[in-house]
Amino acid sequence: MTHAETAAATATNDEPAVAAVQSPRSARRPRGLRRTAELVLFLSPALLLFVGFVLLPIVLAAFDGLYNWTGFGPLGRFTGLHNYALVLTDPVFREAFTHNVIIAVASIALQLPIGFGIALLLNRRIRGRSVVRMLAFAPFVLPYATTAVMWSLLLQPGGFVDQIMKQIGLGRLVQLWLANLHLVLYTMIVVLTWQFFGFAMLLMLAGLQGIPAELREAAALDGASGWQTTWHITLPLLGPTIRIWMFLSIVGSLQVFDQVFIITGGGPANASATMATYLYQRGFASYEFGYGSAIAVIMFIICFAFALIYQRFVLRRDTRGALTRAVG
Amino acid sequence: MIRVSATLGARSVPPGPAAPARRLKIPVATPVTYLVGLLLVGIIAVPLLFVIVDGFRSNAQISGSATALPHPWVWQNYSAILTSSNFWEPLANSALIAAIATALVVGLGSMAAFALSRYSFRGREGFYFLFAVGLLFPLNAASLPLYLLLDKIGLLNNPFGVALPEAGFGLPITIVILRPFMRAIPGELEDAAVVDGATRIRFFWRILLPLSRPALATVAVLAFVQSWNTYLLPLLVFTSPQRFTLPLAVANFNTQYSQNTASILAFTALSMMPALGCFIFAQRHLVGGFTGAVKG
C-alpha cells in the first residue's frame, strides 16, 4: 500500500478523517490534455444522464406548452403563451397552488417542533433509543403508494381511525376525513406529516450529535437552565441543518403528488388538489397535453424562483465560503 | 459568559456521544422523555401494526370490528400472497430497478462530485448549479415529456425506462451531498498519492471512495428508497402486469381484489418489509453521512 492509502486506512473507522479543513495545495497535478480528459471522463456520464432524462424533458415540455395539443398527431394550433396565461388565471390551478403553500407551511410548522423536540429527547440516553429512532424514520422509507393505500383504508367512514377515536372517548370529534371539503386538505397534511417527520427528526438528531457536550457543560456551569441552553445555544447551532431541511421540505411540498392522488384524487371538488394532481388531471385525463405541459413548466418556475430567493436570503450565510472555496 | 466558538461550525466532530477526556454527565432520560417516546411509538406504530395484524384476520372479522385482535389467526392471507408470483414478481422488478438506479446514481454521482469538488476549472460552479437546480424538477411534473421521450427511444415497458430517469433525477441530491464531503478530504492525501506515483483516477478509486463510505451509504439509501417509492413513472412506462413494480402492484391489488380487505392489508404489510429491512440494514451509516453533509 502507498503512504496515502495506509494513512487513509488508519485514519478512519466509519467517519471520514476530517481533522482540520485546509485548502489542499496543488502539487504536481497533471495539467493540460490529460487533465481535461480526466475531467471529461468523470463529469460527462452524469451530465449526459442528467441532460438527457431531466433537462431535455423540461425543455420539451416548455416547447409543448406553446401549442394546443392533444398529445398525439400534429402539434395543433400554435397558441404561443396562451396556455401559460390560461394556467396562471385558472382558478383551479390557483387553488391548487394555494394548497401547496398551505401544505408547505403546515409541514414546517408541524414537523419542525416535532422533529426537533423528539431529536432533543432522543439525544439523551434512554433505553431502546435506537429502536425508537429507527421507528421514527420508518414511515419515511415506506413507498408513498403503500402508505396511501394504508391511510385510505384507515380513514374510511367507520373505519379504524373512527373506531379508535370512539374507543378513547373522542367519538364526538369523528368527521368525514376524506369527504368533508373543508377537512380533506388537512387530513392529507396529517398523512404527509406522518410520513415525513422522521426525516426532520433524523437530520436534527445528526445535527445535535455534532454539537459537543462541552458547550452544554459550559452553559450549565455558567448557570443556564436547560431551556436557556436549548434556546440560545442548541437551536442557533442547528441553524444550518434546519435551514437545509426547510428548503428540502418546501420543495417537496410544492411537488407532492402520490399520496394525494391515490387517497383523494385531488377531490372532492378540488378541495385537496395540488399542482401536480391538477397537472395529471388536465394533461392525461383530458387529452390536453399542451396545457398539462404548461402547468409542468410553471411548476418548475415556481420552484426555481423559490430556490433562488431562499438561496439568496436564507442559505447564503450558511454556504458562503463553504462551497465556493476553490480546491486544487 | 458563554462564548460560542466561532470555529465550531468548521470543526467536525464525529457523531454519537461525545468522547471527551473526562467523564460527562449525559442527560438522563426523565419520565417525560419516556412518555413522549411511548406516544411517538404509538402514533407511528399503530397504523403500521393495524395493517400487519389485520392481515391475519378474515374479512368477516374486520367488518365486525376494525380494532379487535385476530381471533382466530388467519394465515391464508399472508401465505397466499407469499406463495404467489403476484408479490415476488413485482418485488423482484422493484429490486432490479432500484439496484440499477442506485448503482448508476452512486457511480456517476460520485464521479461527478469528484470532478466538481477537486478540480478547478472554468464553469465549474455553473455545472454545479445546473445539477443543483435539478433538485427543483419533480419527476412527476416531467412525466409527460419524459414518457414521450422514452417512447421515442424505445424504452417503454422496459426496466431501464424507469431506472435511467430515476438515476437522472437522483443525481442532484447525490451531488449536493457528496461534493462538500469530498471537498473536505484533505489535499495532503491527494498529494501523498501523487508522490507515490498514483494517478488521480487511482486516488479516486482507492482512497477517496473508501473515505466517503458514510456519505456514499447515505446517498445510496436515499436513491434506493426514492426509486423504490416511485409510482407515476412505472405506471406510465409499464403496460404488462408482470413488469409492475411493488407500489404499482399494491395499488393494483387494492383495486383488483377490492372486496378482500384482509388480503389487501396483508399485501400492503408485506410490501413494507423490503423498504424497512433495507433501512435497518443501512441505518448504521446513515447518521454519519448526514452529519458530514449538513455541515456544508
Add this chain to the structure above:
Amino acid sequence: MRSVRRCAAISLAATAALTLAACGGGGSASSTGSAHVTLTWWNNATAGTLKNVWQQAATAFHQAHPNVTIQVEPIQNEAFTTKVPAALAGNDPPDIYQQWGGGQEATQVPSGKVTDLSKYTSSWIGEIGTAAQGWQVDGKQYGVPYDLHTVGFWYRKDLFTKAGIASPPATITALDADVTKLKAAHIVPIAVGSKDKWPDAFWWEYFAVRECSTATLKSAMKAVNLSNPCFLKAGRDLTSFMNTKPFQTGFLGTAAQVGAGSSAGLVGNGQAAMELQGDWDPGVMAPLTSDKNLNAQLGWFPFPTVSGGAGAATTVLGGGDGFSCTTGAAEPTCADFLKYLDTPAVQAKVVSSDVGLPANSAAASALTMPALKQVLQYSHSVTYIQTYFDTAFPTSVGQALDAAIADFFAGQGTPQSIIAAVKASASQ
C-alpha cells in the same frame, strides 16, 4: 493506464447491455401473414366473471388461429384515462384497446393510430344494428362494440319491502316520497360514487334527458353547446332533488366500484337501497359481497319522469363498451378477433357475466338474470339512446363537464356553472 482501460471496458459493456435491453423490451405485434402474431389486448375486466370470459375467448381464438396469440392485459377502469392517451401519443400502443365510442373515439382518431375497420367490418357489422353507429366517426367504423348499456336504477327488493314501498317510482315526486320512506326505516336511500365523478354525471344528464327534447339533445351534442334553457332547468331539478339529502353519508369520498365501501358495494351488501348506474352494476356488485342471493334481490326501474319536462319518457341514457385496433396491428387479424367477440357464442358468455346487454341481439336469449331481462325488455321500447355526455363530447369537454358536475355535487357549483364549464372548455 490499466484502470482507464478497465473503465472503458466496463462502460462499453454497460452500453451494450443497455442497447440490448432497450431493443428487447416492449412486446408488440409483428407483421401479418403466416408469421406468428401476438396482439396485446387492453380491457377493463380486472375482476369478476368477465375476466375469465375474455381469457377463454383469447384462448379459443388462438386454438382456431394457431399463429395468433392474444395477450390479455386487464387494466383497472379508472387507469384507462391515464394509459390510453399516453399510449396513443407514443410509438407502441396496445394492439387492441377498450374505448367507449362517440366523441371520445373521435378525439383519439386524429392520433393516426386507430385503425379504420370499415372494409373489414362492412360484411358483418349489420348484425350489430344501429348500435354500431356509436363507434363510427364520419361514417367510418373505428371501433366495434361488444356490449350495450342502459343507465337506470338498481334497487334492493328486500329493502324496498322493509320500507313499505310497493312498487318502484314512476315520477320524481314518487321517488322523493320513496326516499322519505326509506329514511324513516333507517335505510340509506341512494348510494352514489361521487369520488369518481362520472356517477354524478349520470344524475345531471338524466335530468337533462327528461327536460330536453330529443331534437335539442341531438343538436347540443353536435354543437357542443348547452345553451338551451332546458339544461339550466335540469340543474335546478337536481338541486331540489339533492336538497332532500337522499345520498349516503360521506358520498363525496365514496368510490363507485372499488371496495366494499364503494357505492356498488353498499348496495350489494344491503347498506343502501338503490343506485343510479349502468347495467353492469350487478356484475360489479357480485365480487364485492359474500351474499350469494344478490341477483334475486336486485330489481331495476327506469329513471322517473319529470313533470313538465320536454324530454320523451322513452329516451334513455346509455352507451356501450367496445374495442378498437391500432394501426400496424395485423389489421385483418384484429378485425377478425373483434368479429369473433360479437359472435353469438361469445356474446352469450359475455352476457352471462352480467355486464350488460349484448351488442349482438341474437345472444339476448342467454340473459339469465331477471333484472337484466327486464332491462332488455325495456330497451325494446326505447326511442332514442343518448350517449353519456362525456363520451359524446370531445374528451376534454367531457372531462370538464364531469368535473363541473362533481363540483356541483360538492356544493361548489351552480346549474349555471355546469353550462359555463362546457362553454369554456369547448372554446379552448
